[in-house]
Amino acid sequence: MNNEKKLIIYQVFTRLFGNNNNHCINNGDITVNGCGKMTDFTAKALAEIKKLGTTHIWYTGIIEHATQTDYRRYNIRPDHPAIVKGKAGSPYAIKDYYDVDPDLASDVPGRMKEFENLVNRTHRAGLKVIIDFVPNHVARQYHSDVQPDGTVELGANDDPKYAFSPYNNFYYIPQSELHGQFDMKGSAAESYHERPAKATGNNRFDAYPNINDWYETVKLNYGVDYLNGGTCHFSPTPDTWIKMFDILLFWASKGIDGFRCDMAEMVPVEFWEWAVPQVKEKYPDLIFIAEVYNPNEYKNYLFRGKFDYLYDKVGLYDTLRNVTCGYESATAITRSWQSLGGIEKRMLNFLENHDEQRIASDFFAGDPRKAIPALIVSTCMNTNPMMIYFGQEFGELGMDSEGFSGRDGRTTIFDYWSVDTIRRWRNGGKFDGKMLTEEQKHLYGIYQKLLNLCNEEKAIAQGVFFDLMYANVDGWRFNEHKQYAFMRKYKNEVLLIAVNFDAQPVEIAINIPSHAFDFLQIPQIDTYKATDLLSGKTENISLLPYKPTELPLQGYNGKILKLTL
Template sequence: MHTLSSNNKPQLRTSVLASALVFFAAGCSHSSTSIENHIAESEDKLHDTAQHNTSALTGKPVIYQVFTRLYGNTNTTNKPWGTIDENGVGKFSDFTDVALQDIKSLGTTHVWYTGVPHHALINDYTDYGISNDDPDVVKGRAGSPYAVKDYYNVNPDLADDPANRLNEFESLILRTHNNGMKVVIDIVPNHVARRYESIDQSSSLPSHRNFGQNDDTNVEYAKNNNFYYIVDQAFQVPDSHQGKQPLGSERHPLSDKLFEESPAKWTGNGSRLAKPDANDWYETVKVNYGVKPDGTYDFPTLPEGFNKKNPAEHYLFWQSQLPTAIPDSWIKFKDITEFWLAKGVDGFRYDMAEMVPVEFWSYLNSNIKHINPDAFLLAEVYNPSLYRDYIHLGKMDYLYDKVDLYDTLKDIIHGKTATSQIAVDQAKVADIEEHMLHFLENHDEQRINTTDFAGSPEAALPAMVVSTTISRSPTLLYFGQDVGEKGAENAGFGQATRTSIFDYVGVPAHQRWMNNGKFDGGQSTEAEKSLRAYYQTLLNLSHTASALNGEYFELDTHNRDASVATKNGYSDKLFAFSRYDENQFIVVISNFSQQEATDLTLSLPKALLKAVSLTDGVYKMTDLLTTEEQTEMTVNQDIGTISITLKPLQSSVLMIEL
């Protein structure tokens, strides 16, 4: 979650290109309109087709994160604090078949549509029964996607017809499926918008009522209250954050430093002040999960040994509990996820999951897996001491590998640490490595192409190769990363170096690639097109190189050994490892130096050669990043050697078919 204009995360916390262009030139089988007509004619047939297509990609998952309101926006005005009319906004309908096939060409298996649930924003939709939001408790003009206002509908900004917005998103779900990918959306259980107000009250279920609707506001805490209360004190709007006034000091009838909330509620990050600090998540309120103010629990805990139980056993445990034992907030979020699963959503990304007790995740995720065993469940967790509990007890599929691998790769690029730390980080998660999602960009982090990160897109390519190939875990790619987006716009509330998630803004490098909906790079620079082709080749290895789902063997320590290093040219700017299965043997070597080429004779120890049954001889190796025969590996007396020259920032993924 990124609810401030600075990164204030808790410290816990071109063959491919050519084939894609051939596809586009030939034309896609369905336009957006024709898909909807096809659905009306034969919905069952479309679902059958979708099921077939989403099974087409095998291997490691590749998650393509789009900030939905920014992705299709072609407006280049980029006025600070610009309105939706001035700066434009992307729509669900911008994800045409051409756009979706372009996304898929990057090896994508899952599209994470960020910012879909209806969140607080500054725009007038009262004609559609939606109340106006107060700029004093909204960050930016477009609002934070992590201040959800209505979990039973979608952001009206994203619809061509706001009255039909939910149907438009359902059409996008079907369109995504029909183009061979699955759909992930955000769920934010830790907090909701300061004024949560679902307008869909058609359900008779009490759990579908608005959060806080039945709360006893005379007490700080009650088990079935959805919020915590600061009794006898009214909420006060915080002082401005870094001098940033709501809407850039524009006059607005609701921007008066007043917001009616009495009694005040705890703020989303846990602040118990009636007047939270400007650095707090003041636009949100903390959800109560049956955790008392003193930290003790008011709900059943999992029995000993449940870290070894499967989701079905967790589901049965919660089914055996008395209904009165389960806090109301748990039931509300269970019903919310069931609502979206019924719409065809294939999984969820959970914001700040570590701020919610692990027992709730067991309850929620086991229910989701009961409905859809293949659901994709990704959690934002920054505390390494909690990783295993949230995987084994909370039944998460994947967690962010931020605190170790991401931070290490960034430090290597900055010259703050040696590449040897990569092996240390990988060893820390050896037992859970397939659950640790890897990324170099997402909506919270600085863009690679900034001086605060790498200074150029190319400077991070060795890190991206390592991140993508070192384990069986999924890879996340943030839209615009593949064309070197800078995120340099002064958007308003959002801070440059990160593409703003709070404002209406364009994404220039992505817009050049998008080329007014053609997605052919018609306005891109040659460097941008070359970068994207590299990303396509690399990420598609996830599906074509079976060894990347196999075993890992670290080669760094062996090649740094004094008896070896004096002969082989290995240095602190290099990192090497092997991946293998019964069909392929791969050696990955990356040169992180931005200035120096290296002549290297990499040494492969006996234990590795024995594991893959390579005997004495000479083996030709193909570089999967160039598809050209690159070099040879010689095995002599149970020791392997590979002689190779690596240019600055060059990586090689060398493969032998077994």
């Protein structure tokens, strides 16, 4: 891992980015609502994404997945509509691990070439490429049309008489037909049939998945017998391991720079322990990011599973969301990073992604400006990666009712749709800002400033971190429930960072304990000239252990004060 730079990941939902249609209809198909393409990521578009401070772009939904769109004329087998979520389908119901989703191609037969060109264009723009690897489950009608020579399709040699066999790729419910507690017909004339039924992706080992299950997917078998207390059969190496390893190597050979591994904790850590080092032997700079939600498993997946980074969802994301919404005290931020026990530099921070509600939606903050303090904390508190989700930088609302995805504060991953703020920003590929509102431009300016500071300032990209909260509990002029303060330092540069989660402007006084001066090796000086890196304004501050440092802070805002020793 190269620790010189802080990773700033721009997650983009590939099929939505380039769609210019400003009158999409609920549940509309691809001909009515349209679909963005890989070719929409022009050199100009990528240069604009890089301007935000981005180092990596995660193209979400590249690998071919189940869909209701008919691509039979290109020799792609259709999917039964009953087992596809939405007209476009979920990018996490993989239908062919060796292919690119046809929706994303301007020329469907040339879709893999288009992807390779996209990777090259992204690299020329000075950005690195991350794609999804979805190892836990596949679409119910999984079928590879382009299975490489010398490899065997998943399930081809399974014996479905066995509920579990270490030699099978899937889990079966022998002698039973799938009876989903959902519409088994969809828009088709005939019902969907699956006999014997296969276990569902979210570890449902019966034939009756319901509408809240991942009913459109089937679970892959990595040698764990869930029906008998989870006994493990890892020797000889399970067939699924070998097939998934081949798939990792296939995509790595396309020149990508990293995998974001979907629901990595649902796959045994032993698989990762076996596969990741072997992939890295051939591609040493490749990064692996795991979606893991169980803190008890963090160290397991980092140190045994050899992941580079893990999602910090149940820690920092949940905490910052609660503080932003006023449900929790800012002191919880300290507890959140301390609970990680030293692995905080290996956590991926974010305030939005495709699974979560948009900050600006009615379900989260209702106003994107309310999350600016959380953004400063998430971005600046450590050297670990930061991720934003496309449209977040403009305050995208996520309040459309798109089809399968209802009005839930999320941008749909199931429907053909167009994202209002992205459409305005792109303005037909001109990126001239003419269609953006003043508020959107202002918010974008804050994101651009902050994300670029991450790598302009060595104290953020590489420096040490010191939390000041323990010295400011019951502060005379510091509300520890609404304000948060910390320091960063690299060589002779010090940053004093303070944020205000309250709507009201405040005059705060921060206690800097003598331990901070020792730990950071800062001389005690009554007057320092400091520059606020966010506003560019200078102010005089004192840094003394016996005299609080006084600062004015605006509502829903913060300061990054830089001083050079």
